[in-house]
Amino acid sequence: MPPAPGRIKRAALKYTIIGSLAVMLIWCWIGTEMGSFDLVGSGPRIADFLDRMFPPDLTWTSSQNRPFAPPLRIALTTVAITLQISLLGTAIGFVLAIVLGFLAAENLTPHWVHHPLKIALALLRSIPVILLALLFVTAVGLGAVPGVLAIGVHSVGMLGKLFAEEVEGADGGVWEAMDSAGANWLQKVRYAIWPQVAAQIYSLTLFRLEMNIRESAVLGLVGVAGLGLWIENYRRAFDYPSVATLVIVTMMVVLVVEQLSIYIRRKLK
Amino acid sequence: MIIKIEYLEVRYGRNPPVLSIDNLSIERGERVAIIGPSGAGKSTLLRTIKGYMRPSQGKVEVMGVNLATARRRERQPINRRIGVIYQQFNLIPRLSVARNVLCGRLGLTSRWRSLLGIFSAEDHAIAWSAICEVGLSKKAHQRADTLSGGEQQRVAVARALAQQPTIILADEPVSSVDPAWAEDILELILEVQTHHQATLVMSLHQPDLARRFADRIIGLRDGRVVFDAAPASVTDTRLKELYRGHDSLPLNDNATRSGKDQTRSA
Structure with missing residues (x-):
């Protein structure tokens, strides 16, 4: 050869x-x-830290001599608020991304509409969620609202781009056929594009929701309500068994949501 | 005269014209087949009649409206009365046969209600009779992408019918259909054309089918009309002249099967 x-x-x-x-x-x-990191030397320190986390605090009753309520009680309310923040943020992101994403698709709008929109979406998603949350905490104060806004804004940028790509991949022949039947722009979007992209759009949104739940668990570090905030509170009080409990709860929530999301997305296909 | 073309020139950008027709008139109720080698301008002619291609010169009058100069508002009602059947069917794959046919009503029904997926009782009645006419009443609620190529083209015919068309344009309607079903589809198209008293203009890849199913054949070559005659006078010699220098003359079904437009299974 x-x-x-x-x-x-x-x-x-x-x-x-x-x-x-x-x-x-x-x-x-x-x-x-990394060269100066002494793995063997830090061994005892890591072991000591893990030892102080163990066993996780599973008590239910509060007592006088601890600053916060027991972690399982806290978990009950904070898991809820974390889910609420991510669901609402994803919903806001979804609605705006449908509008902006479709307008940002090259095959639906003239270039002077989709070019600037594509740039705007890129800018929105270039800011990490935790940074957005930090900005919103500064702007609107502590609590759940800055979390919802941060997740909403980031999701618009992400989902908008993905939706636009889906729309651009749709078969144009149907579009022409609908036009030929006398359909207007909205009717064409509704019948020539939407049925082709809907399943994938739902699936992408669900995947985003799954990621947003993980993200919103972290946002507590910058003062947003939720699981992360309480992990930080316990850590500052050196209450490591409670930290361990909340970390385990976070893992469980994320895993359950992930499995649910995988199951539904498989059904959507 | 339902379609009247005078000194028409269609070109893309500054390139030489892809279509250049001095005079062509089609009467109400005619069955016209356009044949010619690939690149002759068959599709461009259909698209010009539909109003998708703006003529760079000359006049295209459809139902009394000059498409070259008419405003959008004047063109819309004409557009709605021209049903188009495509080579690739162009159905919405995930929707049912019924939904696909109802889409033919989009230009004639309430815009806002249609966005919510609601069509009037009249729309449903018209769509249902179209579905029955193409013989798919038993598959009305099946998803379009579960049907065979021939059945999908029937759905497309029904969708065109739902427009209650005055003119039916068919762009190579049987080139993507199993050759065994091609004649059935063409027969169906002629049947509905007669029934609805529509005018039919179709482009066909096989001159043989044109001779059998049209009552007037227009031979196009390099964007010009080479002949415009009754099927009986379209002889093999004239066809050879039309397809001169191009790939094998698609004279009979066997030639078609081995040709480039072989059935793409749907």
Whole structure:
């Protein structure tokens, strides 16, 4: 067999990529001072920390000598608020993303509509949720509202982009057929596009909701109500068994939601 | 005269015209087949009659309205009365046969109610009779994408009928249908055309089918009318001249099967 043409060029490219990856990782290793991290030396410290978390605090009754209510009681209300924040935030994101995402699709609107919208959506999703939450806490104060707003804004950017891509992938022949029947723009969107993309749009939204529940559990760190806030409260009071309880509760909530979401998304196909 | 074309030129950008027709008139109730090699301008002619292509010169008069100069408001009622049947059916795959046919009513029914998925009793009656006419009454509630190619094209015919069309345009209606069903579909189209007293203009890939199903054949080549004649006078010699220099002459069904427009199974 004759040698494949361009094989030297391709091999050169391959080793260049491997080489630059290695250089980059070394740069990261030095930058993060991983070299000075003493795993063996920190062993006892990690063990001590885990030991103080164990066993998780599962008491139900409050007592005089602790600053906060027992974690299981707290969990009951904070799981609810975490779910409420993420459901409401996702719902707001979904509604706005339907409008903005469809308008941002190249096959539905002229370029002077979809170009600026695409940029706007990119800007919205470029800010991480926790940063958005920090800004909203500063703007509107502590509580659940900044969480809802942060998750809503980020979801618009994410879902809007994904919806636009779905719409752009829809078969244009149906569009022409509906136009030929005399349908107006909204009717064409409703009948030529929506039935083709609906299942995927529901599935993407559910996936976003799943991610938002995880995100909203963390937002407590910047003062948003929910599980994260109480993990932070207990940690500051050095009440590690309670921290452990809430971490376990968070894991359980996320896992249950994830399984539910996988199940429903499979049904949607 | 339901369609009247005079000194028409259609071009994309600054390129030479893809269509250049001095004079072409179609009477109400005629059955016209347009044939010619690929790239001859068959689809462009249909799209110009439908009003999707703006003529760069000349006049296209459909039902008394000059599409080249008419405003949107004048073109809309014409548009609604022209039903189109496509090569690829263009159905909404996830919706039922009934829903797909109801979509033919979109231009004639209440806009806002249709957005909620509500159609009037009259729409339902018209759609149902169209479904019965194409022989799909037993599959009315089946999803469109579960049907065979031939059945899907029947749904598309019913959708065009729901528009209560004055003109039916069919762009290669049987090129994506199993050859065994092609004749059935064409027979159906002629049947509904007669029943609804519509005018039929279709482009066909196979001259043989054109000779059997049309009562007037227009031969297009390089955007110009080469002949415009009754089927009897469209001889094999004239066809050879029409398709000169192009891929094999699709004269009979066997030639079609081995040709490039082989059935794409749906």
